[in-house]
Amino acid sequence: MNENQPDSLNGKYFDDVYQANSDPWGFETSPYEHAKYAASLGALPRTHYPRAFEIGCSLGVFTAQLAQRCDHLLGVDVSAEALAQARRRCADLPQVTLQQMQLPDEFPQGPFDLITLCEVGYYWNFADLARAADCIAGTLPAGGQLLLVHWTPPVHDYPLTGDEVHEFFLQKVGNKGPWTHLGGQRHPQYRLDVLEKR
Structure with a gap:
């Protein structure tokens, strides 16, 4: 790990992104995103x-789909702009709670049966990823x-x-770590892994 780490990206970064474009990654419209959501749900x-706990719920597009399989789903995001859209999208889903939270400095208590870390881990540097990983393991x-x-x-x-995010977690699989690897997929532009707490 590089001691001269870049800073993790903060709430202002994401608020600026969402103010410039209400759906900057095409979560609502992109066939790629929709296929990835289907693969993610299918892999559970x-x-x-x-x-369940969704880290980085953004606009709530995946949140609304995942909620159909949960008694209670907590979605958090660092961006108030994104959460405003997520709250509108999930207004008719009583099992969904949405909160603004800066991980890993803040972290809900749990326990959770499922945590999703999707398109978020690379926004942290290694030090914050390690802290988040400890919190995740501690609440499952x-x-x-995962x-x-x-x-x-x-x-x-x-x-x-x-x-780098996935390999960080996969290094902790097996006798010396807290995780069992249940399966993985590699697609042309993304990868997917499912872990289970030992």
């Missing part, structure tokens, strides 16, 4: 999760699951790549 080993009981999905091409202003 269980049809139902009592308590044995048998709790869904990782990230864009793999490098982006110049992101501290990490998607591959």
Whole structure:
């Protein structure tokens, strides 16, 4: 790990992005995003999760889909701009709670049966990713699951790549770590891995 780490991206960065474009990554309209959401939901080993936590819910497009499989889903995002759209989208979903939160400095208590870390991990530097990973492991009981999905091409202003995020977690699989690897997929522009707490 490089000691001269870049800073993790903060709330102002994302508010500026959303103010410039209300759907900057095409979550609502992109066939790529819709296919990725379908692959993500299809990769989940269980049809139902009592308590789930979505890190980086953004506009709530995936939130609304995931909520159909949860008794309670907590979605958090650092951007107030994104959350305003997510609240409108999920207004008729009583099982969804949305909060503004700066991870890993803030982290909900849990416990959760499922945590999703999708298209978020590369916004942190390695130090913050490690802190977040400890929080994730600490709020999942044995048998709790973690869904990782990230864009793999490098982006110049992101501290990490998607591959670096996934490899960080996969290094903690096995006898020495808290995770079992349930399966993974590599697509042309993203990868997906499902882990389970040992």
